[in-house]
Amino acid sequence: MIQPSALAPLIDHTLLKADATKAEIEALCKEALAYRFYSVCVLPVWVEDAVSFLRGSSVKVTTVIGFPLGGNLPLIKAKEAEKAVKEGAHDIDMVICLGKAKEHKFRYIKEEIEAVIKAAKPPCLKVILETCNFDPEEIRSLCTASKEGGADFIKTSTGFGKGGALVETIALLKECVGGQLGIKASGGIKNYSQASSLLEAGATRIGSSASVFLMKEAAEFRV
Template structure:
């Protein structure tokens, strides 16, 4: 795979609490230079990113109900709407893990459906936080997302005990088939890991190490 091709898989990410405006400007500059698919940022920085990325092809992705997924559904929906108004082009929402663990699947479905309606056509990715779920729970969550026709299922916030695994990505892809995207995120810091996720079925990579990932491809004489 060519580095520019790999770059189009990457949501170049900066979500930790201490990120400054200068950090976001740098993120946007790196995304433009390396032709990443998007920047993935907290909602407060959407207006800044919109200004920096005007007249470029780099999209703005933001996170909703982040990182716990435990907000009121109405708050998630409002957050999504306001983020889209501000300029977000992709929405990554965190599923309500507590409701999954409680077996309250109707609430899980409704939570996603209401946010999907609030997105009104803007691409929605649903973060499952796979490290907290059993394989059966991953499958059921993916089936709900597939039935609702969201854009993507996503492995992780990157803020919990573990991130993406090849096994979870493969299970998600097997469950959703070719109808949805699969985003692998959390702990993906090098080319080898990113390519393993893509080979398992990921169509998007969320990473703060996007530059290292594509540079590793450039430096790999064996290719991928």
Template sequence: MELNKYIDHTLLKATTTPKEIKKLCSEAKEHNFFAVCVNSCYVKLAKDELKDSEVKIASVIGFPLGAMSTPAKVAEARQCIEDGADEIDMVINIGKLKAGLYKEVEREISQIKKAIGDAVLKVIIETCYLTDDEKVVASKASLNAGADFVKTSTGFGTAGATYSDISLMKNTVEDKMSIKASGGIKDRKTAERYIELGANRLGTSSGIKIVTSN
């Protein structure tokens, strides 16, 4: 299993410096990861650093709370694409989902997908805050809105991905969309198990450890 091609090499800490982003991009090229995942202010820098490679650029939107206004999220997504992002990882409005405002959540996802055109859209539903029923609803909303991936976590919530979450999401969306597991994936065995359960991509800051260990 070529684990490197499943990995979004991720650095999203508030304290991240340009120097650290350059290092992230260098590591991604060295290990041939699928993508780097960075905050929107660093998309241009990542684009410059990765210009002679096949490594994609993913940027997070409405991160990490998901509570920004829809126009703000749309504008941020558009700017990321303009700056060179290939993929957008957006956070849903978790509070509205929990309030049962499912159509509003779906509409926001749809507007962001429309704004970014052919670019890949991953929808972070932040599973640690949701019941199983809410996870199913959020996954279906992502599918109905035309997103490409449903994703477990920001890595900034109370917990990250779980095996049961990936199984639930896979059973919900089947093969109609892809799944990204993120948050707490720190070793090869865990990474391989997520892929076996149906994950198509892994968001992790431990990518080098994962691909270099036995």
């Protein structure tokens, strides 16, 4: 089990529901400040507000691009990311074009990653693979495309797909990227034991909307 004190700095505290309000984003930011999470992860419309709520703190703002389906054109993803970075987003979590990936057009995936990086120059770009849609060999190819495209992280899931983060998937991602890229586990992470297992398997970041519960549960373990 990972030490509770080591868990908080690895968490992107997440609120991505479509009907989230400004008041809920403010509450999310207050929780992130209280627990010293790495970042809050919010929809692009809330980036400026989150930056304002967190000003003067070490907590960063993460936002999502092409979310949750990934079907936006690369130009749109690039412009969306560029605006988010200008508004203060530090981490950009971009959904790949899942249809192109299923057609094994991995060059397209590499090029859309490159387009976002060229336009936005994000401090950190995470590529959401939605791994539940792909077999191991496809995941390997997507990891290669992510590395070649210049990504900083690969990420398992949007949390809106048919599956979330699995220990065996994290182990495969670690095998594919080693220490070259970070690995963000997200999607269905609801308890401390699960988060700890994913980190032990190779994840270097956790995305969860249940972050506060994770921390409270972690404190009870007293590992």
